[in-house]
Amino acid sequence: MLGEGLYVRGPSASTASESMHPVQSSDAISPPTRHDSTTPASISHTMYLLVERFFNQAGAAPGGGEGGDWVESLSVLPRAISLTDPSMLQGSQRRKLQLERAFQYSMRILRSRMEAAVLPDDTALADTIKRRLIRRDKSMDKAMQFSNLFQKLTTKSALKNKWACVYFLLAVSEQANRLPGPDQHEDSTLFSIGLESIPDAGSEKSDSCRKTTAYDGPSDASSRHPPPGLAENTQYLKTWRTDSNTVLESEWLQDIVYVFQGIDGRYIKYNDSTETYVIDEKVQISQPLRELLHRLTELGWLYRRITSFLKFQTNHAGIGLMAQSFCSAIQREMTDYYRLIAILQAQITPSDDEKSASRPSLTLKRLYVWTQDPLQRLRVMGVLVDLCIDDRGGELLATLHDYVHHGDPFIQQFIHHLMSDVCKPFYNMLKLWIYEGQLDDPFDEFFIVGHPVGKEEDFWEVSYSMRENMIPSFIEPMVAKKIFMIGKNLNFLRSQCGDSEYVIMSSQQGQNAQGFEYGNYHTLRDMINKAYTATTQKVIDSLLTKYKLMEHLEAIRKYLFLGQGDLIQYVVDEIGVALTKPANTLFRHNLASSLETGIRMSNAQYDDPDITSRLDVRMLQSSPGDIGWDVFTLVYQLQSPINTVINNTAMHLCKKISNFLWKMKRVEHALSSTWKPRMRLAQNLRHSPSTSAICLIDRTCKVLECSWDELKTLIASKPDMDLLIRGYLRYLNTIISKSMLGARKHKDEPPTLFKIVDVILEFREAQERLHKYGTALARQEQRANLDFRERSFDISHIHADGDLLPEEDGTESLENIRAELNRGAERFREELSNFMELLAEHADETLRALSVRLSFNEHWKMILPAIEKRYGHTAILYMNDVNSGIVNMILSLNV
Amino acid sequence: MDSKLQEARETMDILHEISRILNTSLDRETLSLCVSLCESGVNPEALAAVIKELKRESRALRGENAS
Numbered sequence: 013m014l015g016e017g018l019y020v021r022g023p024s025a026s027t028a029s030e031s032m033h034p035v036q037s038s039d040a041i042s043p044p045t046r047h048d049s050t051t052p053a054s055i056s057h058t059m060y061l062l063v064e065r066f067f068n069q070a071g072a073a074p075g076g077g078e079g080g081d082w083v084e085s086l087s088v089l090p091r092a093i094s095l096t097d098p099s100m101l102q103g104s105q106r107r108k109l110q111l112e113r114a115f116q117y118s119m120r121i122l123r124s125r126m127e128a129a130v131l132p133d134d135t136a137l138a139d140t141i142k143r144r145l146i147r148r149d150k151s152m153d154k155a156m157q158f159s160n161l162f163q164k165l166t167t168k169s170a171l172k173n174k175w176a177c178v179y180f181l182l183a184v185s186e187q188a189n190r191l192p193g194p195d196q197h198e199d200s201t202l203f204s205i206g207l208e209s210i211p212d213a214g215s216e217k218s219d220s221c222r223k224t225t226a227y228d229g230p231s232d233a234s235s236r237h238p239p240p241g242l243a244e245n246t247q248y249l250k251t252w253r254t255d256s257n258t259v260l261e262s263e264w265l266q267d268i269v270y271v272f273q274g275i276d277g278r279y280i281k282y283n284d285s286t287e288t289y290v291i292d293e294k295v296q297i298s299q300p301l302r303e304l305l306h307r308l309t310e311l312g313w314l315y316r317r318i319t320s321f322l323k324f325q326t327n328h329a330g331i332g333l334m335a336q337s338f339c340s341a342i343q344r345e346m347t348d349y350y351r352l353i354a355i356l357q358a359q360i361t362p363s364d365d366e367k368s369a370s371r372p373s374l375t376l377k378r379l380y381v382w383t384q385d386p387l388q389r390l391r392v393m394g395v396l397v398d399l400c401i402d403d404r405g406g407e408l409l410a411t412l413h414d415y416v417h418h419g420d421p422f423i424q425q426f427i428h429h430l431m432s433d434v435c436k437p438f439y440n441m442l443k444l445w446i447y448e449g450q451l452d453d454p455f456d457e458f459f460i461v462g463h464p465v466g467k468e469e470d471f472w473e474v475s476y477s478m479r480e481n482m483i484p485s486f487i488e489p490m491v492a493k494k495i496f497m498i499g500k501n502l503n504f505l506r507s508q509c510g511d512s513e514y515v516i517m518s519s520q521q522g523q524n525a526q527g528f529e530y531g532n533y534h535t536l537r538d539m540i541n542k543a544y545t546a547t548t549q550k551v552i553d554s555l556l557t558k559y560k561l562m563e564h565l566e567a568i569r570k571y572l573f574l575g576q577g578d579l580i581q582y583v584v585d586e587i588g589v590a591l592t593k594p595a596n597t598l599f600r601h602n603l604a605s606s607l608e609t610g611i612r613m614s615n616a617q618y619d620d621p622d623i624t625s626r627l628d629v630r631m632l633q634s635s636p637g638d639i640g641w642d643v644f645t646l647v648y649q650l651q652s653p654i655n656t657v658i659n660n661t662a663m664h665l666c667k668k669i670s671n672f673l674w675k676m677k678r679v680e681h682a683l684s685s686t687w688k689p690r691m692r693l694a695q696n697l698r699h700s701p702s703t704s705a706i707c708l709i710d711r712t713c714k715v716l717e718c719s720w721d722e723l724k725t726l727i728a729s730k731p732d733m734d735l736l737i738r739g740y741l742r743y744l745n746t747i748i749s750k751s752m753l754g755a756r757k758h759k760d761e762p763p764t765l766f767k768i769v770d771v772i773l774e775f776r777e778a779q780e781r782l783h784k785y786g787t788a789l790a791r792q793e794q795r796a797n798l799d800f801r802e803r804s805f806d807i808s809h810i811h812a813d814g815d816l817l818p819e820e821d822g823t824e825s826l827e828n829i830r831a832e833l834n835r836g837a838e839r840f841r842e843e844l845s846n847f848m849e850l851l852a853e854h855a856d857e858t859l860r861a862l863s864v865r866l867s868f869n870e871h872w873k874m875i876l877p878a879i880e881k882r883y884g885h886t887a888i889l890y891m892n893d894v895n896s897g898i899v900n901m902i903l904s905l906n907v
Numbered sequence: 908m909d910s911k912l913q914e915a916r917e918t919m920d921i922l923h924e925i926s927r928i929l930n931t932s933l934d935r936e937t938l939s940l941c942v943s944l945c946e947s948g949v950n951p952e953a954l955a956a957v958i959k960e961l962k963r964e965s966r967a968l969r970g971e972n973a974s
Binding site for chain 2: 058061065066114117118124145154157161168169170171172173176177180181183184186187
């Protein structure tokens with residue numbers, strides 16, 4: 013066969029191409045069964061023929077003939093060569109060399125692309141071609157024609173690789189469509205720049221490539237050594253890649269998976285000083301790959317951070333239950349992460365039988381996409397870990413809770429999930445506290461702290477306190493306060509009221525309580541409100557009924573605030589005289605017995621003996637010169653739990669009020685006792701201070717009644733303990749401020765009212781002396797009358813005859829007494845004007861009104877200058893004058 | 908044998924016709940060489956690239972000869 017001859021012909025047998033005929037050469041596609049056409053040798057041979065053919069066409073068509081007359085040009089070429097023109101012969105030698113190069117170049121192109129870029133699919137290919145034809149010609153004709161031809165082709169069995177052939181045609185056709193003008197690419201052609209310019213980095217670098225270049229002809233190649241086949245080429249490509257400093261993707265993958273676990277890889281290592289992952293500098297990688305690797309190492313970086321935190325926390329003793337549960341929640345999240353790493357590891361090292369190409373292998377990019385979700389989770393954890401490293405207990409919860417409001421639903425959900433775990437110990441503590449009033453807080457994490465209590469009455473104030481910074485932010489301050497109160501109420505009931513049954517009952521309720529989990533806040537709040545109301549109710553009820561709080565308050569008012577008039581009057585009458593004696597001559601038991609008698613004599617005997625027995629007499633620490641009045645005081649003894657409400661502060665205030673009232677009582681007593689003898693002397697000496705004092709006592713009683721009413725309403729409204737205690741203190745403070753106890757010009761001075769009272773007492777003293785003097789004088793007069801009946805009594809006479817004065821105490825003289833009285837009057841005037849000033853300026857409206865009442869017709873303003881003017885007149889006249897003013901005032905007050 | 912030859916020829920005719928429709932500007936013999944290469948498992952795309960190069964070469968050579 014002629015076709016066979018074509019295959020064996022070497023490059024030198026160019027003349028044989030003369031015999032080539034299109035029809036004959038079509039035999040070249042004879043079935044492969046006959047020819048071993050699949051061998052590389054046959055490929056290179058056919059290739060050689062192809063190249064030669066193109067060269068012949070070009071050489072034979074100097075005029076630049078069209079592709080259409082190639083058939084004729086073929087026959088022209090051999091003849092031209094056979095002319096044996098030396099120049100032509102030389103040209104043919106050169107051409108032969110060119111042909112050789114072109115052939116090798118073509119072979120390299122063939123080798124470079126081992127597989128088709130698209131999957132072989134006949135129908136899809138036919139469709140593509142049809143579409144292209146329609147687009148090109150804007151008509152269906154060619155497309156129909158092609159469709160018919162393709163149909164016919166499929167019926168033929170001569171071709172076993174129809175797709176390749178048709179695809180080849182399509183590819184060439186596309187080239188023809190896009191083929192640029194010849195001059196445009198002139199310089200890039202093979203021979204104008206020579207073979208060296210072809211980018212053939214491989215030929216310099218690898219031996220296998222050099223082999224291919226040494227291979228100079230199909231016949232030669234087949235005889236010397238087997239031409240490089242497909243497999244060999246693949247091998248070559250591989251060695252070319254590993255020879256350079258690049259690293260295979262699979263190696264990167266392994267490295268990255270190591271990095272994910274916090275272990276250093278072969279090329280990627282952790283740098284402790286900069287706290288970053290660095291890629292080995294010796295490795296050359298492209299910028300995108302470097303970027304990708306850096307992004308992936310973030311996961312490893314976060315992993316290191318989180319695990320170091322966990323390690324730190326577990327080694328750190330006493331981190332607290334909440335921090336522990338936080339760690340365990342993080343640990344649990346990390347197990348998910350470990351699972352991911354295990355899967356990745358399995359992916360990159362498949363077992364041998366699984367190595368089939370059907371499985372999609374892992375790439376760095378794919379890995380990047382897969383790790384996005386875990387990355388975000390780790391990022392959140394990383395942030396939390398950084399934030400929470402110093403926090404403990406409630407603070408930790410507060411910090412975490414802030415992130416629940418994150419805008420990203422993913423993070424929000426993640427934190428929520430985390431929180432439900434972290435909050436468990438907190439809710440356990442809370443439950444225990446609310447239902448049993450117990451604190452189970454070994455690491456000081458709860459927002460309530462217990463303190464040891466010294467004295468029983470301090471229990472309520474001291475036993476527990478709140479730590480504001482430990483309140484988790486999801487619990488509002490009001491609710492936290494209520495929680496605090498609930499537990500305190502329970503403890504109060506148990507330890508102070510001895511009512512442990514209620515507490516036990518409450519703890520049984522708590523067994524199946526709802527709402528003690530994170531995210532169920534509304535239920536919790538309702539729960540707390542309910543428990544709060546219940547326990548508060550219980551405490552107040554227990555105080556009011558079992559411990560008779562109201563009765564005790566009443567008793568304090570009655571006895572300490574002198575509400576029980578008959579008893580007080582009796583006591584004052586009974587011991588009033590004794591009290592004027594020096595303090596150190598008095599004995600408590602004497603006073604106490606007279607108090608007891610007083611109780612028996614007065615209406616107080618109908619009171620509960622439990623209450624009256626609590627009333628007692630106390631002697632204050634006496635200093636020299638004090639008389640009984642100064643040290644005498646009444647006390648009311650209280651026991652737990654009542655003394656929680658009426659605590660020490662309140663008791664102190666009570667004493668203050670009681671003392672004041674006693675002082676008032678004393679002045680009143682003194683004045684009236686002074687008055688009585690005066691009445692005998694027909695000298696109405698009841699003067700201004702006494703009225704003013706009486707007035708004030710009156711006033712104080714009014715204040716007492718008003719405040720008492722307020723207090724009663726408060727208690728009726730069932731407040732909680734804190735409100736009750738504060739309410740009582742407010743009650744006492746109102747009494748003090750309204751009864752002017754606190755009114756003073758300067759802080760250091762005793763209250764003005766006290767000073768007035770003191771002045772009054774001094775004045776009374778002076779009066780007493782005057783009275784004594786007067787009586788002595790009268791006695792003298794009587795005696796004198798016996799001797800000098802005709803001499804009349806004249807006050808000026810007394811003045812003149814100082815030596816006639818009684819000599820009982822030697823120093824007493826009328827002048828002295830007068831001076832003292834005047835001084836007393838002066839001081840009284842001063843203090844009173846101070847007092848009036850204070851009253852007028854006082855913040856309380858009712859007290860300003862009092863100043864108007866006291867000086868209704870401006871009597872004091874008038875009378876005071878008058879006193880000034882009459883300074884030097886006889887004391888008695890002055891007294892009378894003042895007295896008339898007072899009568900006026902009393903009248904005005906009574907109106 | 909004859910029938911096989913006949914079929915091969917017909918196939919070649921069809922392919923040539925397709926080639927013509929697609930404006931590949933390949934003559935029948937070149938086409939037959941290419942087809943035999945395709946048949947022996949050469950990547951058609953690579954072959955198309957070779958053809959492109961060769962076409963360019965031949966055009967360059969022709970230009971050379973003309974000058």
